[in-house]
Amino acid sequence: MAIRSEASDAAEILNLENFLPYRLYRLADAVSREFSRIYKDSHGLTRPEWRTLSGLGQHGTMTATELGEQSAMHKTKVSRAVAELERRRWLVRTPDENDRRVEHLSLTKAGLAAYREMVPLAKAFERDLLARLSAEERTAITSGLAALETSLVPSKS
Amino acid sequence: MAIRSEASDAAEILNLENFLPYRLYRLADAVSREFSRIYKDSHGLTRPEWRTLSGLGQHGTMTATELGEQSAMHKTKVSRAVAELERRRWLVRTPDENDRRVEHLSLTKAGLAAYREMVPLAKAFERDLLARLSAEERTAITSGLAALETSLVPSKS
DNA sequence: CCAAACTGGTTTCATTTGTAACCATCGAAA
DNA sequence: TTTCGATGGTTACAAATGAAACCAGTTTGG
Numbered sequence A, B: 001m002a003i004r005s006e007a008s009d010a011a012e013i014l015n016l017e018n019f020l021p022y023r024l025y026r027l028a029d030a031v032s033r034e035f036s037r038i039y040k041d042s043h044g045l046t047r048p049e050w051r052t053l054s055g056l057g058q059h060g061t062m063t064a065t066e067l068g069e070q071s072a073m074h075k076t077k078v079s080r081a082v083a084e085l086e087r088r089r090w091l092v093r094t095p096d097e098n099d100r101r102v103e104h105l106s107l108t109k110a111g112l113a114a115y116r117e118m119v120p121l122a123k124a125f126e127r128d129l130l131a132r133l134s135a136e137e138r139t140a141i142t143s144g145l146a147a148l149e150t151s152l153v154p155s156k157s
Numbered sequence C: 001c002c003a004a005a006c007t008g009g010t011t012t013c014a015t016t017t018g019t020a021a022c023c024a025t026c027g028a029a030a
Numbered sequence D: 001t002t003t004c005g006a007t008g009g010t011t012a013c014a015a016a017t018g019a020a021a022c023c024a025g026t027t028t029g030g
Helices: A020-043 A047-059 A064-071 A075-087 A109-131 A135-152 B020-043 B047-059 B064-071 B075-087 B109-131 B135-152
Strands: A091-095 A103-107 B091-095 B103-107
Touching (some): A020 A047, A020 A109, A020 B135, A047 A064, A047 A075, A047 A091, A064 A075, A064 A103, A075 A091, A103 A109, A109 B020, A109 B135, A135 B020, A135 B109, A135 B135, B020 B047, B020 B109, B047 B064, B047 B075, B047 B091, B047 B103, B047 B109, B064 B075, B064 B103, B075 B091, B103 B109
Antiparallel strands (some): A091 A103, B091 B103
């Protein structure tokens, strides 16, 4: 048609609501915000702190570098999260015997207790999230995410 | 087995790499980081600024509140993004006739030009992203995301 | 008409983040 | 061995963010 405002000239328009990066981000943001209540409201943890706790709870002992790789955090985030958890006495550092730059991190009893307390809540959260979907939708999101992950998350490729 | 470290006692462990909120966030983060090159490296825009530009490019004229709803941004983000785009002379505000609290925002020629320049790049980015997947994987991610969205993004329900 | 509650939008302040520079240590090569 | 480049980790600084207070202006109910 001849009469059409500049700003809505078809082919040149990007539909933000359908744009994959935007959809992904908005969804992750919403889910993450909801989920953060589990570690933030109850213990005042930040996301990096939660991930650090979670990584150590899962693996027992890790270095800061390993933590960064496992939980996709920049080393400064790891450094700060570790410092805070240490301040809370939720983790301890033990220097490496051979390489004095490296520290092995592990949870204290208190840290482990907090971890153990949150894990069931986290699992319940995920379960409830998925429970709103049909079986097909669940496999769709799972395999769809996996496909995108292998296609672009460095460590997954 | 009897011999197992406290930290790896099966049922109590959360596997972060498979945890949906984490996977979503990491993926969104990776995609978003990649995509940001399009608006950041070329024009030094922030994400809120890009979204504002995108919203106005798509809809022609909007109020700050509408922008916030459409692009899932807190009103402070919108406010700051609008201020910056105005400073660049990429958008103008026109006061509402009836309600003097409201301003209608629209892109200037310069803003529209920038938008038009970036849209094809954005579309190409998305296309390339999806091109790495098989047809089934594409429908999987698309419908999986849609299912999750309707199940929890407020405006979508 | 007027006060109270509400809404659009901005600002302030504290916290979080990213980048880059940095310190110490390590490993390899000269 | 000494030097130089990588590596583990921390710190300093600037920019981005979120929460809450705020300032119009507007509506609602008495």
